[in-house]
Amino acid sequence: MASLRCRRDPCGVICLILTYFSVFYADYVVIQYVVIPAYSDSVWCALHGAVFNLILLLLLACHSKAVFSDPGMVPLPETAIDFSDLRSQSSRMNERGCEGWTVCSxxxxxxxxRAHHCRVCQRCIRRMDHHCPWINNCVGELNQKYFIQFLFYTGMASLYSLVLVVSAWVWRIRSEREGESEKETDESPSKHLIVAHYIILLVESVLFGVFVMVIFYDQLVSIITDETPIEQMKNRLMLKDRSSASSPASLSQATNHTPHTRKPKLALLREVFGRGSVLFWLFPLHTSPPTVGGITYSALPDYDV
Ligand SMILES: [Zn+2]
Ligand SMILES: [Zn+2]
Known part of the structure; x- marks a missing residue:
């Protein structure tokens, strides 16, 4: 039910349609108005067409994995929790090695x-990063890798189309000056239409390129600092509380906060991208979920309700 509700999020659905439309539009313009006219007499025509489509294929594969994968939803219990006895239950959980586990009301x-509740998905997500409308899904422990790969290939496609459009435009201006421009027939597209497509694709490439590069950088920083944006915000608020107000409640909260273990950056990256070769990090391949502190995240603790 929750995942269906997530799929029905209007903002997410619009963003999904916009993503697919932008990808197919970019491919149409690059093939029809850039690669074929500018490189028709050389091997570069097939080469650019093949490489650009390969990048788009990988982009769509990573995107669909990010959209349809489980981000790490915490399973719902079969029986309801008895909220009247939460304190003794949490101490019992700590005794059983489930320290840090919390209850979502x-x-x-x-x-x-590190699991947080997503208001859009209406479920708790393990190591939740944020809810992303562009994948109409949460970015969590199990699909963050696909999300970052999607950003990477979107950045590559934006940069590639930017270079192709600029070079085709320069070629067009040069050949016009030299009087080599192909004679316009009734079937050939008008010059204004071509320029309009070039401008739209340039704007699309710059906007998406800059947007994904900023998010890509943020994602890498959050991985190597072992702190999701939600945790960053919480920690900042706690520090603020500690420095300004010295209320007993805020102090106890701040002291209860346990910082994450200081792991090497490569180990943190491997937790997200998998333990195989670095080359595999580029492909949307399934890797087994990581385990933290001996507890497999996919299992619920042995609690009594
Ligand atoms: Zn929840
Ligand atoms: Zn969500």
Whole structure:
């Protein structure tokens, strides 16, 4: 039900349609108005066409994996939690090695450390980064890799189409000056139409390129600092509380906060991208979910309700 509700999010559906439309439009303009006219007499025509379409194919594969993969939803309990006895239950959980587990009052379930509730998906997501309308899904522990790969290939496609459009435009201006421009027939597209397509694709490439590069950088920083944007915000708020107000509640909250273990950057990257070769990080291949502190995240603790 929750995943269906997520799919029905109007903003997410619009963003999905916009993503597919932008990809197919870019491919249409690059093939029809850039590669074929500018490189028709050389091997570059087939080469540019093949490489650009390969990047788009990988982009769409990573995107669909990010859209349809489980981001790491915390399973709902079969029986409801008895909220009247939460304190003793949480101490019992700590005794069983489930330290840091909390209770979500909206899902009415126990959740592992670093899991947060998403209001759009209406479920708790393990190591939730954020809810992304562009994939109409949460970015969490199990699909962050696909999301970052999608950003990477979108950045590559934007840069590639930018270079292709600029070079085709320069070629067109040069050949016009030299009087080599192909004689316009009734079937050939008008000059204004070509220029309009070039401008639209340039704007699309710059906008998407800059947008994904900023998010890509943020994602890498959050991985190597081992802190999701939600945790960054929470930690900042806690520090603010600690420095300004010295209320007992905020102090106890701040002292209860346990910083994440300081792991090497490569180990943190491997937790997201998998333990195989670095080359495999480029492909949307399934890797087994990571385990933290001996607890497999896919299992619920052995609690009594
Ligand atoms: Zn929840
Ligand atoms: Zn979500």
């Amino acid at each position: 909206r899902c009415e379930t126990y959740r592992p450390p």
